[in-house]
């Protein structure tokens with residue numbers, strides 16, 4: 001269902017489920033080193049099902065939400081630049097560049113900044129304070145996402161002729177099924193400003209190759225030494241891997257990768273975030289200040 005973007009009430013509030021995880025630590029033996037989707041469409045899936053089976057989506061809860069209209073170049077007072085709250089957190093803003101599932105910059109990302117609600121940014125600062133003594137840092141891939149960016153995802157998904165980035169980001173999903181299977185939807189929790197996509201980076205952070213348009217692509221679920229050479233901890237898949245292997249509790253990934261996911265999940269939970277079971281990298285502040293408001297201002 002398509003919603004008008006200004007002061008309009010619609011129905012269909014995305015569900016954000018939580019799957020309990022084991023409390024594990026990232027030990028010395030953890031697989032450190034080099035190393036979208038349902039959060040694009042926030043939907044519920046049966047993560048315990050056999051892998052590679054199509055994700056089953058529950059019917060969305062009928063609840064009201066609203067789009068808030070601000071001037072597109074005006075950041076509301078409740079939002080901050082994460083750099084100003086914690087400059088030590090690594091940033092790799094994927095939708096401001098071309099290394100993402102569209103293969104180009106996404107609408108609404110004018111600057112390579114991580115914008116979040118003040119509450120979410122401060123909670124991330126607490127997570128980072130816990131990580132730094134362990135020679136680890138957070139790395140954010142996406143933060144607040146303007147509604148025009150989500151609209152851009154939707155328009156891209158409808159253009160079946162453009163499969164430029166399929167090999168890396170959705171190698172086992174037909175583009176025609178991205179909507180049906182819940183990987184792309186018309187709203188995202190990121191537009192509420194308290195949801196973030198992130199991973200862990202061992203410190204000192206290793207250099208990583210700069211993705212250039214046209215670079216050879218490798219499937220995001222391949223082993224860490226084969227897929228894109230990200231400088232993060234090995235979580236079993238790359239970021240924005242539209243695949244069951246990206247489900248946080250997937251049993252098919254290695255033991256070390258599962259430990260790493262659990263470590264990230266637990267440290268985030270200790271500071272008020274909950275994970276989306278379909279994506280190991282996606283977290284929402286439980287006490288988010290705008291639980292029903294979808295913002296459109298640009299990231300600048």
Ligand SMILES: [Zn+2]
Pocket residue numbers: 039040142190195196197281282283
């Ligand atoms: Zn996300």
